[in-house]
Amino acid sequence: MNKNLQEQIIRSSGVNVLKCMRCGKCSGTCPSYGEMEYHPHQFVYMVERGEIEPLLKSESLYKCLTCFACVERCPRNVEPAKVVEAVRLAAVRQQGNNHLTPAQIPDMLDDDLPQQAIVTAFRKYTK
Amino acid sequence: METFTYYPGCTLRTKAKDLDTYARSSAEALGISLVEPADWQCCGGAYTTAKDEIATKLSAVRTLNAAKESGTALVTVCSACHNVIKQTNYDISNNDDMAMKVNNYLKLSEPYSGETTVYHYLELLRDVVGFDKLKEKVVNPFKGKKIAAYYGCLLLRPSKALAMDDPENPTIMEDFIKAIGGTPVIYAQRNECCGGYITMEDKAQAAKRSGAVMDSAKDQGADMVITACPLCLYNLRKNSGSDLPVYYFTELLAEALGLKEANNE
């Protein structure tokens, strides 16, 4: 249980995790579910329990597509994607913890890849 | 002729020129003048919802403020730009703390507090031109063509901020398809994410998601898919493994209005 980290995530995301009624609809609707180690409902529950460290280290942070399906469909208006984003930001804000470096980019490019993809990746994965 | 501030965004200048040029020529034909602001900046591609992020929101506010200063509404075409700009505008209007911080940074001549109206090009067609009016101007209707609209995730969500259409049961693209003479195909995956954001890192996941979208559209009998997003177009064409053609909606618009050949000359 890490109170400081928990408070930071809650403040940064603006999400009230206590509104969750544990229906699992976020995970039922998540298009990236199969790729994730921790699923959307677990993000919410683990933040409620203050178990932030495992989330910070998890690859799941970079599997979330930020498609907001969970945000739109949550019956309790909990907005799980905003929790994932807040944890991801907390992770990449740590010194030397950028998920993406400019050096990696050339290998990922092809002729048709729109700029949008690169711009977005840098915004989401680096600080 | 009604004038609007037009924000193309980074991708429309390079890889998605089609989306841009057809949008411009069609607007002109429909009696709408799109004026690009000087020195616009990239919107950043993704909106950071975190409450403690301010810097990443500034470029979108500059664009919004440029429209405010010119006294016109702002029009975007790219789904991602639209999403970022509308979410920014919504938060500036509804979150005083954020509005204050943003304005403290920007030091504009007059603080910006969400005054600008933002239209997606589709909303422009629906709310300003009107689909009925558009229908009258169509010269090459897509008769008998079964067209599947792909909304993706950016155009509709979060619905509170985007307020464009019903997030689960949208009709704006279908109405557009009807206006240009086509037959819309409704399929359940039209508002699911194609996985575009992950395409650089995880091709397999992008292929799985875009494949699901294209399969669902094809399964319901679509002849083609249209989108407003360059990344969706790329991902659906490149990674889905489907033979179903994917176009920008503006390309079909220009063709229906009889402008496509003129453009290509």
Add this chain to the structure above:
Amino acid sequence: MQVNENKEFEPVIVAFCCNWCSYAGADLSGTNRLNYPTNVKIIRVPCSCRVNPMFILRAFQRGADGVIICGCHPGDCHYTSGNYYARRRITLLYSMLDYLGIERNRTRLEWVSAAEGAKFAETMQKFTADVKKLGPNRRLEDLRCRKQ
């Protein structure tokens, strides 16, 4: 209420509520724990048409900063037509208050049904905020009535 320069201005607001709709609406906002400022003090009357314009002037004279009258929605009056009488009387009172130079926003007539607890609370919040903006009622207050 004395105007204390150090403290935020807290207006005195008198609310006349008809027994059948608005008083019940006020009770409902209580039952639903919907907050509104303590400045509002409710006087129960059988019907909005029981509110004599004289009561309103008396309130202003005694130092009230705002007076709000709440009744049933048009057409729903428990006594058939009382709220219409109230509406006409308030319209006349407005022209008199205009003549005296009392801001119109200090007096308000609102329709609140027994089912509208939320509307009651919102109306009171809004009215209190509006009266706060206007500041203390000085024009009509009879200083001889002021409690020292």
Add this chain to the structure above:
Amino acid sequence: MQRIGVFVCHCGTNIAATVDVKAVAEALGHEPGVVISQDYQYMCSESGQNLVKNSIKEHNLTGVVVCSCSPRMHENTFRKAAAAAGLNSYMVEIANIREQCSWIHKDIATATEKAIILGKAAVAKVHLNAPLTAGESPVVKRALVIGGGIAGIQTALDIAEAGFDVDIVEKNPTIGGKMAQIDKTFPTLDCAACILTPKMVEASQNEKIHIHSFSEVADVKGFVGNFTVKIKKKARFVDETKCTGCGLCTEKCPMKKVPNEFNMGLDNRTAIYIPFAQAVPKVATIDPNYCMMLKNGKCGVCSKVCSVGAIDYKQEDRIIEEKYGAIIVATGFNPIKLDKYDEFAYNQCADVVTSLELERLMNAAGPNGGTLLRPSDKTHPHTIVFVQCVGSRCDDSKGKPYCSKICCMYTAKHAMLIREKYPDTEVYVFYIDVRTPGKNFDEFYRRAVEQYNVHYIKGMVGKVTPKSDGKIDVQASDLLANEQLHINADMVVLAAAIEPDKTARPLATMLTTQMDTNDFFTEAHPKLRPVESATAGIFLSGACQGPKDIPETVAQASAAAAKAIGLLCKNSITCNPCVAHSNELMCNGCSSCEKVCPYGAITYVDKEFRMPDRTTAIRRVASVNPAVCQGCGACTVACPSGAMDLNGFSNSQIMAEVDAICK
């Protein structure tokens, strides 16, 4: 000078938690005329009332102020207590420091300050109170039941049983309501029609019960014991007294493509129709939106085939007026619209249905004659997925905040019935919680799991994708297995939340009764007066007050009937003595009051007065009939000379309250 006693109630912690009751009692003790000021934990309890009674006797009180809950709650309690101690009931005033103070404020200091001011206003008013004597008003021995579902039918039958006339107003062409559409009932699995239709017949044959079907309440005036109600009998274009219900017209009607609302639009009916075979009254109705004769004057087949000449294309809406002593609301519920939840593809796929639609699909009198077939292609479904809590238990922005209560049980019922009849069908139920409080309810659910092997999965469906081969991909989470599932289903059944009928809100306005934010009627007390509304003479029956299953609805219906009977048994009720009266010495005979009185309670009489010069003169003065006056006070304001005043709310009393608040 009055001798006033002040009694401040703690209401447990309801008041005492936010208002310093001791400080209130102390402060009010210093008010002029107050001889005793006390606080007590529960002033409405017997010992609290005894405290009031004893104080009245001991201190020879002439006035009482109780600082407690709303006068709408306990004013009568304390008036009775005062009367028992020999003090006139109307010497009691209530300061509302609960609903209008402690419950809405959080800060103890300001809440206490406000409570003291409210108390002072009440003390100031009591100083000017005068003893009043209540008159009596007769009770009309007839009841009105609004809504003809199982709740309304049961209430009407019970009232009729007690010997009183009762009218049922039902907006549809037949009584029966939702229960008539249901196939089987839980937890006994007996057929709904088998237990409902005899009751419908009983209601129609009981000579004390008068059914106004296809009718609506248009207007309500009056008060407990004496309501005047206007009922709109909508034009059904068929003479009810002539129609025999033979059904020939419905067979011959050429307009056969009208969505059948009784079968939830799953099949079609004709433009002239009888909703279902056991309809009561069994009378045809013409739907003017589809009837070609009514739309363009071309057809008239029904009129030609009707042997009794019951068809009347010229029939118009008719308003009838009736007097009632009591009104019982039984307007019931509807499932919500599912447009907001199209991730479940309800609008995209015919085989995604609501539970009520499934009832019709399974019903022997339904569109498929009781064989469960998919609406799209009439084939047997082999995999069925049930989704719970669709629109229930939501954040306010997303749906209904309450639990719809009946879904867990009817889903277990559906699952069990399907497994019983079609053992080759796999049934999955996605649940958040299974809520089965009730007699034999959990046992019933367990039977579905253990005996019938229904797959209950803790989790929620997130996306439904219909496919062109007729299958439906259901994507859902299984929280216990920590897995995302894809089920290749043939049908999806959504347990849509239930909401009060749309007619309830306008009705509440007409009846001046309270509703909560979800449009359910509010009971007078959530525990102790669950079937009465806060408005005297209006009672609540069934799901209009909150989600309920059939046994609960029937229990509440009978309880509401008992309460109504209690009222109808009385020959008269004590009426309000707070009526207007005119000071003849001040009256100038101008007739202003007479013109504004909505009840015609004021008349003018010529009276002889002794003048100062010892002559006599005849003057025209106003006179109020206290039995007719309802005490609105319109006349008091109209009176230019200040002669007219209202008992209990006199000019001087209200001014005293104003002064106390403004000080």
